[in-house]
Amino acid sequence: MVIQTQDLNFYFGKQPVVKSLSLQVPEGSIFGFLGPNGAGKTTTIKLLLSLLQIQEGSIHIFGQELQSNRIKILSQVGSLIEQPAIYAHLTGKENLINRARLLQVPANRANDMLALVHLNDAAHKKAGNYSLGMKQRLGIALAMLADPKLLILDEPTNGLDPNGIIEIRELLVKLTKEHNKTVFVSSHLLAEIERMATHVGIINDGAMMFQGSIQDLENLSQPVVQVETTETADAANYLKSQGYEITHVTDTYLTLPFSSKEDTAAINASLHHNGHKVYSIGKIQKDLEELFLNITQKA
Incomplete structure (x- = not known):
């Protein structure tokens, strides 16, 4: 060093x-x-x-x-x-x-x-x-x-x-x-x-x-699946009943921890099967600026 x-x-x-x-x-x-x-x-x-x-x-x-x-x-x-x-x-x-x-x-x-x-x-x-x-x-x-x-x-x-x-x-x-x-x-x-x-x-x-390293910092930024759908509260409750963890819910979208592309596809299919329209679904990486703020606010 x-x-x-x-x-x-x-x-x-x-x-x-x-x-x-x-x-x-x-x-x-x-x-x-x-x-x-x-x-x-x-x-x-x-x-x-x-x-x-x-x-x-x-x-x-x-x-x-x-x-x-x-x-x-x-x-x-x-x-x-x-x-x-x-x-x-x-x-x-x-x-x-x-x-x-x-x-x-x-x-x-x-x-x-x-x-x-x-x-x-x-x-x-x-x-x-x-x-x-x-x-x-x-x-x-x-x-x-x-x-x-x-x-x-x-x-x-x-x-x-x-x-x-x-x-x-x-x-x-x-x-x-x-x-x-x-x-x-x-x-x-x-x-x-x-x-x-x-x-x-x-x-x-x-x-x-x-x-x-910068890569170590980026690895702290855990990706999520963001789902834009109808009746997000109902959709969140349904996904919870299927064993999924919900991390955030708004009027227009909800988020879950990302695990794999296959799991994301399964979430999409499950919501469709339950009668929810999915307008968009995809993996989102937390912005490093947000991560920086989270780290410094821990003090």
Whole structure:
């Protein structure tokens, strides 16, 4: 695991902000760290970057304990927390060259990073005149200058227009697939994480509610059979008498747990046999956004 935390706790005064948090971030993954605003995402990220002192628990990055190997570990980590730290009066390229000097990396890395984030055409424009999406891409370029193994990003698509969001998403996927990076990215938007992440952790009120692959998350979304029919209450009672479990009933449709296509066909035939008109019947997968809300509301 590139990142591994064990029973991480953090308090502001007596208020717990991170609660017994145990993270496992696989190498080469895009790990989406999801949670509502105020869930503890930024505090966790600041702990991972030693911007806050660990109070309880442990953090291992690249298999090494963070507190005792901080300088060595963080030299292999690039980050973008909230707004990118750029000089508005300098051009995009000048910002990169200036940071390269501080990091003692070759200045020609600036050109490579501009190409990576598709800012070649804006290299000589003042960074203060960049759009928000361009500033975020410049921030990622700055984070990538020293060729880190791990990139930690706090809500990099926040406030971006749809085109800007797509650009960041495509860039992060490229970093893992073509440049062998591990990306840890926080967000409060499941739809964005779902489109790019391989793994996900869901945090709420400082506690980890779910952790696993995107496929693991999708597997939690149990499919149902939705039946649009006449007299749904009567239809539901009839199906119950035939041994079926009814999970939801409205004026226009009812739902049952999905088991197989054959069972769905049998439900259809049974309703027809009992005199109910079936206008539609089919398998429905619970929306992941709804699942996310259900998970976070358990806290």
